[in-house]
Amino acid sequence: MVKHGDKTSELQFEKRENLLKVLHKNGIFITAYCGGKGICKKCIVRFIDNPPKAFELERRALKEKVDQGYRLACLHRLERDATVKIQEVKPVFANIEAEPCCDNDKPHIAIDIGTTTIAIAYIEKGKIEKTLNILNPQIAFGSDVISRIAYSNEGYFKVLHSIIEDTIKKLISHFKKSVLMIVCANPTMLSFFLGFNPKSIGEYPYMPPFKGSFTGEFDGIELYVPPIISAFVGSDITAALSILPEDEDFLFVDIGTNCEFILKVGSKYYSSSIPAGPALEGADIDYGSIAQDGAIYKVSLKNGFEVYTLNNKKPIGIAGSGLVSAISLLRKYGVIDKNGRMVEAWEVEAPFSLINRLKKDGFMLTDGIYLTQNSVRNFQLVKASLNAGIELLLDKVGLKKPKKIFIGGGFSKSLTKEDVISSGLLSFDCEFVMLGNSSIKGGVRLFCKKERDRVEKVAKEIEYVEIANEKKFEELYIKSMSFYV
Numbered sequence: 001m002v003k004h005g006d007k008t009s010e011l012q013f014e015k016r017e018n019l020l021k022v023l024h025k026n027g028i029f030i031t032a033y034c035g036g037k038g039i040c041k042k043c044i045v046r047f048i049d050n051p052p053k054a055f056e057l058e059r060r061a062l063k064e065k066v067d068q069g070y071r072l073a074c075l076h077r078l079e080r081d082a083t084v085k086i087q088e089v090k091p092v093f094a095n096i097e098a099e100p101c102c103d104n105d106k107p108h109i110a111i112d113i114g115t116t117t118i119a120i121a122y123i124e125k126g127k128i129e130k131t132l133n134i135l136n137p138q139i140a141f142g143s144d145v146i147s148r149i150a151y152s153n154e155g156y157f158k159v160l161h162s163i164i165e166d167t168i169k170k171l172i173s174h175f176k177k178s179v180l181m182i183v184c185a186n187p188t189m190l191s192f193f194l195g196f197n198p199k200s201i202g203e204y205p206y207m208p209p210f211k212g213s214f215t216g217e218f219d220g221i222e223l224y225v226p227p228i229i230s231a232f233v234g235s236d237i238t239a240a241l242s243i244l245p246e247d248e249d250f251l252f253v254d255i256g257t258n259c260e261f262i263l264k265v266g267s268k269y270y271s272s273s274i275p276a277g278p279a280l281e282g283a284d285i286d287y288g289s290i291a292q293d294g295a296i297y298k299v300s301l302k303n304g305f306e307v308y309t310l311n312n313k314k315p316i317g318i319a320g321s322g323l324v325s326a327i328s329l330l331r332k333y334g335v336i337d338k339n340g341r342m343v344e345a346w347e348v349e350a351p352f353s354l355i356n357r358l359k360k361d362g363f364m365l366t367d368g369i370y371l372t373q374n375s376v377r378n379f380q381l382v383k384a385s386l387n388a389g390i391e392l393l394l395d396k397v398g399l400k401k402p403k404k405i406f407i408g409g410g411f412s413k414s415l416t417k418e419d420v421i422s423s424g425l426l427s428f429d430c431e432f433v434m435l436g437n438s439s440i441k442g443g444v445r446l447f448c449k450k451e452r453d454r455v456e457k458v459a460k461e462i463e464y465v466e467i468a469n470e471k472k473f474e475e476l477y478i479k480s481m482s483f484y485v
């Protein structure tokens with residue numbers, strides 16, 4: 001028996017079947033960032049009766065809650081009937097600021113299907129009338145595209161396809177019938193949405209099921225998908241071309257679990273991508289959270305130590321930008337040293353309001369939420385990947401540093417240049433522009449045929465540069481692990 005919200009469902013299962021898989025098979029989705037590997041510790045359920053014996057890992061992660069029946073769903077095989085209480089993945093609503101590019105007065109919809117969140121903008125009479133953001137319910141199958149593909153390969157392709165299809169249908173039913181729908185996403189999310197099996201993206205030589213743009217129809221609405229360039233550079237990146245300058249050189253970095261780059265040098269465009277891990281999506285870090293109400297997105301030391309949470313709600317965890325902001329502050333005062341070690345209180349001369357927060361579990365951001373040494377280490381892996389990837393891409397086209405960096409990804413809108421530099425997220429001293437969700441912002445500009453044609457033309461000229469498998473990448477990655485400033 002499964003209790004979720006006000007509902008109770010009776011589920012059938014085979015003896016020794018994995019609980020997380022039983023839930024998924026029955027269309028009940030709980031958060032499972034690591035896709036059932038026992039790493040993220042987010043798939044928490046509560047056994048009301050017959051709790052299985054807890055593992056040591058659960059005792060450490062859930063502490064006294066273990067005695068109240070709390071367990072990690074992915075770790076348990078069901079031996080006998082039980083009643084389990086779960087928290088289903090729920091929608092999160094938020095605002096999106098974007099500028100349509102022409103005053104076409106017909107209703108349109110732009111959608112960004114991110115691996116973590118889905119954003120929708122409804123445009124009428126050349127104005128954004130309504131926007132919403134929800135958690136991608138596929139998060140129940142892992143936080144990154146590789147976990148989702150692995151699940152799909154285990155026989156869950158149809159489930160993953162229909163989750164996205166049904167979610168988008170439900171979302172667009174909130175708006176008036178539109179004449180055109182623009183869908184921006186990475187190639188894996190697009191494959192699930194369009195019903196193409198993404199298997200080839202997850203194995204060598206890493207190919208998307210199709211390249212270029214896609215036109216068709218979805219739920220009676222004309223559909224346009226901006227071009228896909230490679231297995232990891234999709235329509236979320238080419239849509240962003242619509243908000244990037246045509247007349248100056250730049251580096252565009254879309255930061256997520258996978259990071260994609262577009263580098264413009266004169267009339268030439270290059271693109272590349274690098275896996276970075278989900279720490280900046282709030283997964284893979286202790287006390288991490290996706291960007292939802294109560295997620296810590298910033299810290300400051302202006303009037304003593306303060307944390308800022310989304311929509312000013314009670315803190316529930318650390319979002320990606322909160323992680324960058326906290327590391328930036330602690331690096332500035334030497335509380336985290338050049339190697340990423342969180343120092344002991346006696347080793348550093350820093351304001352008392354910081355020193356005071358150094359506890360056994362890490363740096364206390366607020367009651368019960370810590371920036372741990374483990375989270376700093378996971379952040380170092382992201383920054384190492386990102387900086388090494390960029391350095392190698394620049395090197396390949398004969399550049400030392402970019403003139404200007406545009407940072408995309410929802411989390412970037414809360415960042416400052418200081419956060420980026422002193423946390424070491426990017427170690428290039430140049431001009432920075434924080435774009436926020438560049439995929440949806442670009443998507444809403446593509447209702448103009450002229451703009452779509454321009455983006456298609458540029459996308460055809462982009463040269464994809466392979467960097468992740470280069471020997472030099474490893475060398476740069478190790479060098480980029482420590483903090484330079």
Ligand code: FES
Nearest residue numbers: 032036038041074
């Ligand atoms: S620990 Fe269970 S899904 Fe991550």
